[in-house]
Amino acid sequence: MKPYVAILRSRFLTLLQYRAAALAGIGTQLFFGFVRVMIYDGFYRSSSGPHPLTLDQVTTYIWLGQAMLLLAMLDVDKDVAVMIRTGNIAYEMTRPLDLYNLWFARAVSGRAAPLSMRAIPIFVVAGIFLELQKPSSAGAAALFAVSLVGALLLAASLVVLMTISLLWTVSGEGIYRLASPLIFFFSGLVIPLPMFPDWMQQWIAVLPFRALIDTPFRFYLGSFNTTAAVMALLHQYVWIVTLVLLGRLILTRGLRLLAVQGG
Amino acid sequence: MPQIVVENLIKTFRIAARAPGLWGSLTGLLKRDFREVRALDHVSFSISRGELVGYIGPNGAGKSTTVKILSGILVPDSGRVSVIGRTPWVDRIDYVRRIGTVFGQRTQLWWDLPVIESFDLLRDIYAISPDKYRASRDELIEVLELRELLDITVRQLSLGQRMRCDLAAALLHGPELLFLDEPTIGLDAESKLAVRELIRKLNKQRGVTVILTTHDMDDIEALCRRVLVISDGRILSDGTLQDLRASVTRERWLTVDLAEGAPIATVADPDAQLIRQEGRRFCLAFDPQQTSVPELIARIARKYPVHDLFVENPPIESIVAQIYAQRAAPAAHGITASGDSKT
Numbered sequence: 001m002k003p004y005v006a007i008l009r010s011r012f013l014t015l016l017q018y019r020a021a022a023l024a025g026i027g028t029q030l031f032f033g034f035v036r037v038m039i040y041d042g043f044y045r046s047s048s049g050p051h052p053l054t055l056d057q058v059t060t061y062i063w064l065g066q067a068m069l070l071l072a073m074l075d076v077d078k079d080v081a082v083m084i085r086t087g088n089i090a091y092e093m094t095r096p097l098d099l100y101n102l103w104f105a106r107a108v109s110g111r112a113a114p115l116s117m118r119a120i121p122i123f124v125v126a127g128i129f130l131e132l133q134k135p136s137s138a139g140a141a142a143l144f145a146v147s148l149v150g151a152l153l154l155a156a157s158l159v160v161l162m163t164i165s166l167l168w169t170v171s172g173e174g175i176y177r178l179a180s181p182l183i184f185f186f187s188g189l190v191i192p193l194p195m196f197p198d199w200m201q202q203w204i205a206v207l208p209f210r211a212l213i214d215t216p217f218r219f220y221l222g223s224f225n226t227t228a229a230v231m232a233l234l235h236q237y238v239w240i241v242t243l244v245l246l247g248r249l250i251l252t253r254g255l256r257l258l259a260v261q262g263g
Numbered sequence: 264m265p266q267i268v269v270e271n272l273i274k275t276f277r278i279a280a281r282a283p284g285l286w287g288s289l290t291g292l293l294k295r296d297f298r299e300v301r302a303l304d305h306v307s308f309s310i311s312r313g314e315l316v317g318y319i320g321p322n323g324a325g326k327s328t329t330v331k332i333l334s335g336i337l338v339p340d341s342g343r344v345s346v347i348g349r350t351p352w353v354d355r356i357d358y359v360r361r362i363g364t365v366f367g368q369r370t371q372l373w374w375d376l377p378v379i380e381s382f383d384l385l386r387d388i389y390a391i392s393p394d395k396y397r398a399s400r401d402e403l404i405e406v407l408e409l410r411e412l413l414d415i416t417v418r419q420l421s422l423g424q425r426m427r428c429d430l431a432a433a434l435l436h437g438p439e440l441l442f443l444d445e446p447t448i449g450l451d452a453e454s455k456l457a458v459r460e461l462i463r464k465l466n467k468q469r470g471v472t473v474i475l476t477t478h479d480m481d482d483i484e485a486l487c488r489r490v491l492v493i494s495d496g497r498i499l500s501d502g503t504l505q506d507l508r509a510s511v512t513r514e515r516w517l518t519v520d521l522a523e524g525a526p527i528a529t530v531a532d533p534d535a536q537l538i539r540q541e542g543r544r545f546c547l548a549f550d551p552q553q554t555s556v557p558e559l560i561a562r563i564a565r566k567y568p569v570h571d572l573f574v575e576n577p578p579i580e581s582i583v584a585q586i587y588a589q590r591a592a593p594a595a596h597g598i599t600a601s602g603d604s605k606t
Contacts, residue, residue, distance in 0.1 A: 002390065003389075003390070007387075007388070010384055090331065093335060093355065
């Protein structure tokens with residue numbers, strides 16, 4: 001574990017240096033959050049039917065989404081992509097490291113650093129000025145934290161999976177275009193998942209993507225009873241384990257290709 | 264018991280071939296043609312602990328492929344490799360912990376990190392104990408004169424500085440074996456000397472076995488007692504530099520400087536051949552077994568107003584160039600082929 005923690009830590013600290021990008025991101029995400037909240041405000045004013053979430057809850061859900069955007073905006077690891085294209089990936093094998101663990105550690109830090117730089121300020125600003133509610137209880141806050149860690153690990157396992165696909169496709173543009181709208185949409189980032197029609201709910205519930213955004217946010221809002229909470233966490237962590245195992249399997253095959261074809 | 268044993272190593276690469284032009288691109292969509300390139304063809308050699316071996320050959324001869332197999336990156340099609348009793352591509356992680364590699368074309372450090380932080384990270388990656396790490400790091404900083412570089416991020420280092428840091432990075436964990444793939448490529452004269460000096464020291468003092476691939480024959484001449492020559496995936500020659508020389512030619516070179524003010528004529532002798540003239544300096548090639556050196560010198564000194572003269576071996580470059588040239592027509596000079604059974 002130690003080498004991977006060291007790599008994670010070192011890369012996290014390195015990435016914290018990209019402050020300008022974070023600042024720009026905060027500005028954009030606050031702006032779009034504002035627009036989205038106004039749209040929902042309009043909807044709620046103009047309709048009188050029963051809503052799956054209250055306006056306060058939707059507002060909170062949206063601001064959380066703006067803060068945690070990077071949990072669902074996933075792309076391949078750019079540095080690894082360059083290494084694969086140039087063939088330098090072969091030289092990574094001269095280190096006594098498991099390549100999957102190395103890429104996973106990179107993906108975790110690659111998410112966590114920019115995420116925390118954007119999420120914390122947005123959280124503070126939206127909490128003070130923009131009607132982001134507090135967590136519904138102390139227990140809700142704790143479960144939110146646990147599922148946030150799960151969301152980070154799940155995001156990392158998806159990033160690594162996308163990165164591994166580069167061993168076959170090289171460019172990575174395709175997988176990004178294919179995967180990112182799916183993940184975006186089915187995580188709850190575009191429209192809060194409780195607002196999807198009933199017939200879609202069962203599919204959304206099975207897919208892994210809701211565990212990136214919707215699951216932690218619902219914990220935050222306190223909308224799960226005990227059974228639902230256990231099921232939600234189980235869903236999240238089963239998917240993490242599944243995707244990690246799948247990634248390992250595919251990577252092993254990809255590396256065999258590399259070992260045969262060379263750098 | 265040799266430390267490295269390589270037997271009948273074969274490695275073939277498949278290269279996708281595509282006919283040129285638009286038509287070629289279109290047919291390439293439907294049917295890919297692959298061409299097979301044999302990078303290693305029955306390569307065998309063995310190396311004992313503490314040897315410093317030069318591994319040379321023209322571009323594309325199979326040098327890097329061999330080094331990549333030895334360092335656990337590539338898996339050969341067939342053949343046996345045993346290094347420190349292990350097969351590199353099996354148990355790769357355990358194996359690479361005990362070797363060091365430097366690839367001149369590329370750094371193993373982290374671009375964004377200061378040198379010292381890269382070293383600290385390597386300590387964690389290789390799980391080096393704190394005491395051992397401190398001793399090893401301080402020694403390398405001392406020997407490679409890295410003190411002023413430690414706080415600089417790797418991207419800001421010059422090539423020579425980076426190479427010194429890369430060498431240190433490859434040695435922090437105290438490997439028993441060092442694979443160097445063109446470690447002096449692109450370096451200025453001073454850095455080259457520093458790198459050579461370090462390699463020599465490591466080999467002498469720590470007894471580290473070194474395999475060095477290079478195009479720089481000065482590296483070979485300065486460092487290696489033994490030289491392996493590979494061409495087209497086959498080992499052409501394996502032996503000391505002197506053997507290598509003797510296998511190609513017995514030729515010696517006599518360089519003659521004519522005295523100032525003397526009329527510049529040509530310098531000629533029946534037993535020697537003029538190969539070069541630069542102003543008053545003439546260089547003659549001769550076979551010491553046909554004509555005795557003192558007699559040749561005496562004859563020339565009698566005939567011409569000689570200011571200075573000296574006899575030397577042809578530079579290793581020209582020897583190697585001749586070996587490479589002979590690969591089309593081997594057997595001409597009876598090269599000491601070893602382990603290479605041509606059928």
